[in-house]
Amino acid sequence: MSSPTHHWIKRLAEIRKPAYLAIPDLIEEDLATGRLRPRDRLPGLRDLADELALNYTTVARAYAEAKKRGLLDSRAGSGTFVRGRTATLPLSGGSSIEMTMNTPPEPAEYAARLRESAARLMAASDPYQLLRYQDFGGTPADKAAGAEWLKRRLPNCSADNVLVCPGIHSALVALVSQLARPGAMICLDTLAYPGIKAIAAQLGVRLQALARDDEGPLAHAFEALCKTDKPSAFYCNPTLQNPSTLTLTHKRREALADVALRYNVPIIEDDAYAMLPLQAPDALASFAPELTYYVTGLSKSFGAGLRVAYLQAPTARQTQRLAGALRATTVMASPFTVSLATQWVNDGTAQEMLNAIRSESKARQAIAARVLGDGAYDAHPEGFHLWLPISGVGGWSSSELALQLRNQGIAAVASAAFSTDGNPPNALRVCLGGSKNREECEEALRIIAETLEHPHHLHSAVM
Template sequence: MTSWVPDIALLRRPAYLSLADQFSRAIQEGKLQNGTRLPTHRKLADELQLSVQTVSRAYEELIRRGLVTGEVGRGSFVQTRPREPDPPYLPERLGELIDLSILKPVCEQLHVEKMRQAFAWLAETLPASSALSFRPNTVFPRHRNVAVEWLSRCGLAVSPLHVNLTNGATSAMTVALMSVAPPGSTVATEAISHHTLVPLSSYLGIHLQGLPIDDDGMIPDALDEACRKGVIRAVFLQPSVINPTATLMSAERRGALAEVARRHDMAIIENDILGPLVEGRPPPVAALAPERTLYVTSFTKITVPGLRIGYLVAPDRYAAAVANRHLVSNWMATPSIAEIATRWVSDGTALELVNWQRRALAARQRIAADALGGLAYRSHPQSLHAWLPLPEGHQEDAFVSQARLRGVAIAPGASFRTADSGWRPAVRISLGSTTEEELKTGLGIVASLALGDPEALLLAI
């Protein structure tokens, strides 16, 4: 048991957050060591003349921050050792909270009906091979041919032999990394990148090197310098709006990065899950360097979240590695979902939903412009989110905590950070994950916090 106790004179409202903040500082300053057993809820409540409920909520907040672990029957203990990273989004929507943390397309009853109709069709027409076969080459030849049609809408001309069906983009990303970067190697990416890339690289034993970016994405000279200083096996790029800052990389920048990759003979992994949703975009990097680019696209963010299917295009030099690693990590994509995706591409439903999504996002972007107009936020007409660098003086954790206290969940920018230099606190705000009315309310709360006094937020916690 520790001899350190919080100072009741420093408590501010809400008391439970202020109490949790005192514990956080004590842990960070080393006053509470890893493994220290904290006072029981009732003992601390009596000492501080607080309610047991207030202390319980403070301990729950410390657990949420990853600073304390609670063990039934044993008590609460300080936890300062590395732990599994939290996702930037809520694992589930809680109560009346407006959830702007998870990146989703705009969805209405139309999308539910489309899926119901698709499953009704599937019940009548499911091929025997999709139900009975364990062999991807038996199940997917027709699907690969149709995938080529969709990939042409993404700006790629490829052979069906280079297409792999996966259970969405995360599966494709995992297979791509495993195929080009063995354990112990280094992969470069933007300083602000995909939120799963950091933990995924760690699990695969890959070193991730975040490189400087500007308003056009990764800086080619920074990639070239990194390659000259050490061996970079691959570069992971998100050039078309899906990146956290909603940047649409120019054709010139894509070409320059492709040239650096070619000069140093490294692989490129291109995450392009918005595909044809983004109008007027330059050709994919994969079209500029097809001999070394593993290209990822999928349907979950542009049609219906439940259509968890993706395409991973691999050049000849990586085709065998991709096939083998996909077999051992996933075996093959889910045939029934692949059947629906193939039908939707063939009969025009997929493109219909993409066009619907584009119109829906235009309305969401107008709402964001009205609510965030006084702030220097970043977005794009076909972006599912907005990136809000916080005004001077704001601390990211305090901002996110206060937004949640006021009923709005947003994703902390640190979840997407891969490099420390040049970092500025920010938040990512999903525009498609809730109704238009809730979005207006949620964005209004975020804007009021951003335009308010940052010191008041710190005092509030």
């Protein structure tokens, strides 16, 4: 059996910080991506020191730091184990508030509409048809609906180049498997969706972070990499980026696409949040249509359970190749879910739901601005997550603060989960959509604000 920490050897060589600080980051990263799970046993100090070619003292310091962050437990005579979810204290509502998973809010007024549309779909369908195998990549009707949805961002979208996928993550698995062989490299921002990190690790693909500024990855850094070590693809989450909420400007998109065109590097444009803003710069696919694989989905627009994504490939031939990859990795999307998505796109429910979610997101962002202070964090008024820098909070790391918030019933995600260069900023991602209502959202934000305002509370024991 291979060691759960063997891949740390390579990661430690890439991270620009002392090993005793890097190892806790790697534990947190592996927890976020699912490579490590609560109650997994880690190697003993001497075994890990031998495996990583480090001295015993360094590994002992690393485990001590990880315990301080609440990532590990040690049991005399049993070993060292990954710690599970920290027990939370009940809030006034009686349960913890989920702000880790980036899900849209759920407008209460739409519950009846959703029940009615699902019932109408079942009444009008052959139920056994929904239990049978479907066309790989979607039926013509489902592809047509997908093309209509994509035309909001890609006016020239053709259904011939569209695939219907069981969620964006599965589309990314197919794309990475097609574009990058094991050992090859994909470049991306220094902060990225944790799923792309997990996919790359699973498929043996290297990720190379590009230097960035306040507007995102630098085009000249992309070009320098293309000259020395041509990447198999450039991965980008350009609109309301997860986690930083950054939207790349028109100029930056154009510059990055220009480099991709000059060096013939395929672009994976993960535009999961693209439909939320009323206005956004043109998609990268509009600057480099012959190179860009554009994917967006419905889970970030309506709800995580609606695992339907639409992927546009540059050509019909490439679309068919990707359909084969999807068949190998996921077989097909759920027929009922896809039929529901097609119905929503065609009858206007999708647009009405999107408008309602934008409205609810605006209301929750207004609460965040009032409670946390406008300018204290990065966000978009029509998005449902925020990026909260915590520099100066008593010298604590983001992972330590996340642990303290969990002890108070608030679940947020520390920056290490998103870092691709091993040097995460001191920040938290907070999702506003997971709270059941605005009152619960405000209560959670007030606890966060109180913790930030009075960092000495972090030193208090949780009873």
